[in-house]
Amino acid sequence: MGVTLSINEIKNVTTEMARYKSLDYTGYSYSFLKRRLGHVFGKLKIRRLPQFSERLADETFRESVKYYMAVNVTEMFRDPGFWRALRNDVFPLFNGNNWSAWLPDTPSGEEVYSLLVLLKEEDLLERVDVLCQHPSKEKCREISEGVIDIGNVDVSYSNYKRLEENDCFDDYFTEAVDGRFFRKDLLKKCRFRNSWFGDEEPDENFDLILFRNSGINYTARKKEETFGTILERLKPGGVIALGVREAVPLSFRDQLDVLNEKESIFFRKS
Amino acid sequence: MKIPEQRFKIVVIGGSAGSFSVVSRILSQLDPAFPLPVVLCLHRLKHVRSGLVEGLNMKSNIPVVEPYDKDKLKPGVAMLAPSNYHLFVEFDSTISLSTEEVNNHSRPSIDYAFSSAAYSFREKAMGIILTGANKDGAMGIKNIHEKKGYTIVQDPSTCDVDAMPQAALKLFTPDQILKPDDIVKILNGLKA
Numbered sequence: 204m205g206v207t208l209s210i211n212e213i214k215n216v217t218t219e220m221a222r223y224k225s226l227d228y229t230g231y232s233y234s235f236l237k238r239r240l241g242h243v244f245g246k247l248k249i250r251r252l253p254q255f256s257e258r259l260a261d262e263t264f265r266e267s268v269k270y271y272m273a274v275n276v277t278e279m280f281r282d283p284g285f286w287r288a289l290r291n292d293v294f295p296l297f298n299g300n301n302w303s304a305w306l307p308d309t310p311s312g313e314e315v316y317s318l319l320v321l322l323k324e325e326d327l328l329e330r331v332d333v334l335c336q337h338p339s340k341e342k343c344r345e346i347s348e349g350v351i352d353i354g355n356v357d358v359s360y361s362n363y364k365r366l367e368e369n370d371c372f373d374d375y376f377t378e379a380v381d382g383r384f385f386r387k388d389l390l391k392k393c394r395f396r397n398s399w400f401g402d403e404e405p406d407e408n409f410d411l412i413l414f415r416n417s418g419i420n421y422t423a424r425k426k427e428e429t430f431g432t433i434l435e436r437l438k439p440g441g442v443i444a445l446g447v448r449e450a451v452p453l454s455f456r457d458q459l460d461v462l463n464e465k466e467s468i469f470f471r472k473s
Numbered sequence: 474m475k476i477p478e479q480r481f482k483i484v485v486i487g488g489s490a491g492s493f494s495v496v497s498r499i500l501s502q503l504d505p506a507f508p509l510p511v512v513l514c515l516h517r518l519k520h521v522r523s524g525l526v527e528g529l530n531m532k533s534n535i536p537v538v539e540p541y542d543k544d545k546l547k548p549g550v551a552m553l554a555p556s557n558y559h560l561f562v563e564f565d566s567t568i569s570l571s572t573e574e575v576n577n578h579s580r581p582s583i584d585y586a587f588s589s590a591a592y593s594f595r596e597k598a599m600g601i602i603l604t605g606a607n608k609d610g611a612m613g614i615k616n617i618h619e620k621k622g623y624t625i626v627q628d629p630s631t632c633d634v635d636a637m638p639q640a641a642l643k644l645f646t647p648d649q650i651l652k653p654d655d656i657v658k659i660l661n662g663l664k665a
Contacts, residue, residue, distance in 0.1 A: 232569045234561040234589050239573075274573050281557070281572075283520070365520065416572045419542040419558075423567065426543065447522070448555050448570050450541045 206244045208237060212252060216240060219256050223265055225338035225399035228272065230425025239420075243271045269339040273310035274420065278355045279317045280362035282447050285415075285466040287366050290321050292463060293411065293442050296470070301330045302410040307400040307433055308417040309335040312346040313359065315393065316385045318413065320363075320375055323389060332392055334409070338399040347395055349377070349385035356383065401432065408438045415467075416446035427452040434458065439473040474655045476662035477623050477648070482597040483546065483562060484509050484660065485590045487583030487613070489516040489605030491633025493528070495653050496603065500533035500551065502657040507535050508665035510546035512554070512562060514586035516579055516605065519557040526553050542570040548665060554581035561589035577609035583637075587613025591620045598622035599663075601656060605637030615644045625649050625656060 208216065213236045221227040228236060247267055249255045258264040280286050306315055315335050322328045337343055351359075363372045376383050396405065414433055418426040430452050437443055443459070445451070445467040451459055459469040488496060492515055517525055529537040529551075537551045546552065546566045554560035559571040559581050569589075576582035583602070587610060590598040600617040602610045604627055618624045624647040629635035631652045641647065651659065 232561075232563060234563055234569050234593075235571065237592070238571075238585075274571070276572065277574070282522075284522070362520070416570075419570045419572070423543045446542070446570075446572070448539070448541050448558055450543075 206241060206250065206252075208240055213237060213240065216252065216255065219259060220268070223259060225269060225402055226259075226265060227399070227401065230421050230428070232420060232422050235420045239272055239274075243268055246271045266340060270341050273337065273339060273342055275311035275352065276313040276416070277311070277352050277358075278362060279313045279320075279351075279359035280366060281313070281317075282466070283362050283365035285444065285447060285468070286317060286321060288463045288466045288468055289318075289444070290325060290366075293468065294321075294325055294327060296440075296442065297410055299330070301332075303332045303334070303407070304411040304413065305334045305336070305405065305409040305436060306413050307336050308414065309337045309346060310339075310342055312349065312351060312385060314413060314415065315346060316349075316351065316375070316389075319389045319393070323375075324369060328389065328392065332394070334394050334396060334405060336396040336398065336400050336405075338397070338402075340397050343395040343397050347390060347393070349387050349390065351376075351383065351385055353382060401429065404432065405436060408436050408441070410438055410441045412437050412441070412443045415444055416449070418449060419446060427454060430455055434471070437471045439471055442468060442470045444468045474649065474651060474658060476659060477599075479596065479623065480664055481509055481599045481623065482566075482594050483512065483590055484599045484601065484663075485512045485514065485562075485587055485617075486601045486603065487514045487587060487605075487610040487637075488603030489583070489607060489609065489634070489637055491604040493525070495627065497529055497532050498653055499657050499660070500529060500535065500537065502654075502661075503534045504661045505534045507549050507660065509663060510548055510566075511535070511551040512546075512560065512586060512590065513537070513551050514554045514560060514581050514583045514610075516581070516583070516609070517556050519580065522556050525556075529553065540568045540570075542568065544568050554586060559585045561585060562593050563589070564593050577607060579607070579609045583610030584613035588616045591616035591622060594622065596621035599625070601625045601627070602638055602641050603627045604632035604634055606634040607636055608640035610637055611640035611644050614641050614647070618645050618647065623648050625651055625659065627656070628652050
């Protein structure tokens with residue numbers, strides 16, 4: 204980390220960033236911004252704050268900022284117990300009908316690929332529309348191309364085995380000259396929305412929303428506001444999943460029932 | 474050994490290989506009315522979510538919990554960094570968790586936990602680094618030292634693996650280098 208920012212500098216930077224679409228990080232926690240902006244400055248070789256502010260006027264630079272601010276999910280089937288509960292307890296709730304899933308903040312493919320593998324193995328892939336959303340165009344492109352974190356494939360495989368699933372993990376990937384990719388044909392029912400969900404919400408409601416470990420980067424107030432926005436898009440009886448160490452904000456607890464407390468899975472009261 | 478006279482708002486303890494028994498020993502001898510919040514950042518298996526907190530609670534004189542994101546620090550409660558999450562303390566005395574990249578091959582990273590306490594609590598932070606097999610934590614506890622917080626390094630001669638304390642000692646001179654039983658005496662002498 205080349206540049207260490209003070210609180211006031213972080214406030215100034217985020218205020219400057221918030222002038223641009225899908226770059227409003229003013230509601231993120233101080234500790235997150237301190238690290239993440241340091242990370243971004245390092246990646247983009249920024250040594251002085253004025254240099255950063257000037258370059259924000261350039262759209263290509265802003266795209267790079269969005270790309271590096273994102274926190275990738277580095278492994279597939281992170282928290283295998285969650286995915287087991289999703290397969291065993293949530294999928295059956297939709298009774299074989301067509302249904303929809305929304306990942307409002309999809310910084311990398313690992314989470315959506317995990318969902319698609321489970322849908323494939325439960326023979327549900329054709330029945331489920333999946334909407335992935337992220338403000339970075341490049342992130343959306345990478346996911347649509349099946350890009351994975353090669354360095355963590357072994358971890359992903361280990362997680363997959365913990366699901367007690369069929370041992371056919373390799374079947375979900377293709378080998379190419381430039382690396383290993385998640386199979387694109389499994390992504391055919393996925394749509395991508397290149398925007399920040401705070402700026403542009405989908406005009407549809409969903410049966411399942413996966414919002415795992417994104418809200419932890421926010422302040423408590425922003426987390427509560429965001430949760431409300433997302434919950435509006437969940438159908439009555441629909442299911443929302445948070446990270447395993449995330450709780451539902453107090454003001455929304457009367458709208459949800461617990462489906463699996465340990466895995467932070469909740470369904471919306473009808 | 475000397476009991477510090479300054480008052481603190483948080484105690485952060487970091488450890489890795491061999492630290493379970495040391496932390497367990499410290500917690501089992503701690504005054505049940507210990508007046509400060511404690512944060513425990515211990516390297517642990519990423520895919521094993523249960524067991525550690527239960528194990529520590531078996532002998533601890535104060536409750537040990539794994540916090541949820543945005544939980545508030547509480548006096549007399551030890552908060553253990555959950556597996557596969559980084560843990561940070563914020564200015565408003567809440568906990569933030571994170572799934573960001575591993576640091577020093579670790580998530581939770583002890584460096585991150587110490588550094589966040591240094592920046593949020595400055596001279597009101599106490600950092601204690603215990604036995605461990607890598608350098609994670611050394612830079613973080615140095616941050617506490619730089620912000621005029623109080624730092625204790627476990628005496629390397631009492632460590633199962635002394636790489637972590639030795640890495641810290643290469644970076645700065647802590648306020649004290651102590652055996653586990655003396656660390657307990659220091660803690661039990663603290664005032665809120």
